[in-house]
Amino acid sequence: MFNNIPPITRNIIIINVIVFIIANLLLQDKLVGYLAAFYPFSPFFKSWQVITHMFMHGSIMHILFNMFTLFSFGPVLEQSLGQKKYLILYFVSGLGAFFLFNLWNFIEVQQISNELQQLGFNVNAYLSGANVGYSGTSEVILQQKNLVGSLNDIMGTPMVGASGAIFGVIAAFATLYPDAKIGIMFIPIPMKVKYVLPIVIVGSIYLGISGNGGGIAHLAHVGGALVGWLLARSWKKHLYRFN
Template identity: 55%
Template sequence: MFNNLPPLTRNIIIINIVVYIITNFFLYALNKPELYNMLSAYYPFSPFFKSWQIITSMFMHAPFADGSGLMHIFFNMFVLYNFSFLENILGGKRFLILYFLSGIGAYALFNAWEFVQVEMFARQLESLGFNIYDYFSGTNMQLKGSSQSIETQQTLISNIIKIISSPLLGASGAIFGVVSAFATIFPNARMQILFIPFPIKAKHFLIFSVIISIYLGYNGDDSGTAHFAHVGGALVGFILARIWRKHLNRFNPQ
């Protein structure tokens, strides 16, 4: 069954599995776990950020030691496997562009939202008489004010540090782009989704997924899921599919 997959999808799945095995087992056995951080994608203004991470992070998944790592990679690869037929429809070149541009779009939108939050926290600190940029440069690390003000400043600083030190990893942004492209090309196709007891039109599933992702991303949750990355990937997939749909004559784009 695996050998019947289109070549690009098959290779993407193989690379994800190989990278997961190497980073989670071989490198930990060699006591070199730092590669996980080198390949995951950090906030672009973080000292941990490297340009290649935007691409390599698409092949990284939650660590095995976290307990959710296997489910993370399994679910992503399972979804990609089920939408592999889109490679045959778009052709290998378009599918590759779709996959990687969706992943890049996921990184861009996620970090645009992170930037908004960092600036919001920085402005709040500034109103309390503290400059976060002086803090990171080492110019001024002294908190001043009442005990309540200092506690607030510490919380805001912790929020900023969490953003710049927490990596983005996973193929879900790229895969959301693939699913979004399918829903844009075949809006009325009926999909059978896990945990939904009835078929749902692709366009309705896409709209519902994007709305939920925006809501959860804006309000925040403790799952560690990069909801705005999903939205970014879906947006790129939608745009590309709208462009390409006019030139694909092998199906009825109803």
Template identity: 55%
Template sequence: MFNNLPPITKNIIIINIVVYIVTNFFLYALNRPELYYNLSAYYPFSPFFKSWQIITSMFMHSPISGGPGIMHIFFNMFVLYNFAFLENILGGKRFLILYFLSGIGAYALFNLWEFMQVEMFARQLEDLGFNVYDYFSGTNIQLKGSAESIESQKKFIGNIVKIISTPLMGASGAIFGVVAAFATIYPNAKLGILFIPFPIKAKYLLIFSVGLSLYLGYNGLDSGTAHFAHVGGALVGWILAKIWRKHLYRFN
């Protein structure tokens, strides 16, 4: 069954699995977590950020004993496997463009939201008399004010530190783009989804998934998941599919 996959999808799945095995081997067998840090993607203004992470993070997934564990990569690859036929419809070149641009769009929208959060916390700190930018540039700044004010400052600083030190990893943003592209080209196609006893039209599944991601991301629920990355990937997939759908007959 795996041999029948179109080549781009097959290679993407193989690379994800190989990277997962190698990074977990380094992490657990060799006790060398550097590979995980260097290949996952950080906030672009973080000292841990490297330009290549925007691409390599699409092949990184939660460590075996961390977060969702192996289910993270399993679920992502399972969804990609089930939508592999889209490569036959679009062609390998366009499918590859779709996948990677959706992943880049996921990183961009997620970090735009993170940037807005950092700016909000920075303004709140300024209102309390604390300049966070001087603090992170190495200037020795002491927390001042009442006990309540100092606790608030610590909280806001902690929120910023969490943003710049927590990596983004996973193929789900790119895969959301693939699913969104399919739902845009074939909006009335009915899909069978796990745990749902009846088929759902692709366009309704896309609207529900994006709407749920926006709600969860905006309200900070399920904070271990990069919901706005899903939205960013879906947005790019939708845009590309809208463009390509007009000329689908030319390369189908």
């Protein structure tokens, strides 16, 4: 059965599983600092992370859900788009996810930095690695500590997973096959994908902006889906033309 999966989808799944076993089971998360994606202005960021984070997963359920979703939608797109376009779709969607997620991080960092400066904290020196102390009243110092904590969370929290790339695949599938019906957990009646995807995207935008995401990079999903939709929309009008 596994051999019947088209080669690009099959190889992506194999690489993800191998990396998961090595990173999470054999090396026990020692590769997270190298392969997960950090905020681009974080001292932990490395250029290759924009690609390698797509093959890192935080838990067995995380990778199982992502790979099952890719297995469900990927083969159809690989066969209809061709291997080259499918590969472009997957990785460019992953890059789009990284970009939108960190664009929002950048906005939040700017807001936090402005608040810290107003409180008299030298945020530029702190970000450059200097040992900056807190000063002011006890209330001001508490505010400074809370804001610095939020800043450190953005700088030090890694982004992992293929979800952004896979959301691009799902969005492309919905664009090319809008009337296809899919089953959704907790909903017994299959629904057309053209109705399901917008609901998921709106929910992801709300959760990503509100900060109620529960540790999930919801805006990365939106970024991946946006790229997948744009690419599929561009390719759709040429898809069934014959030379």
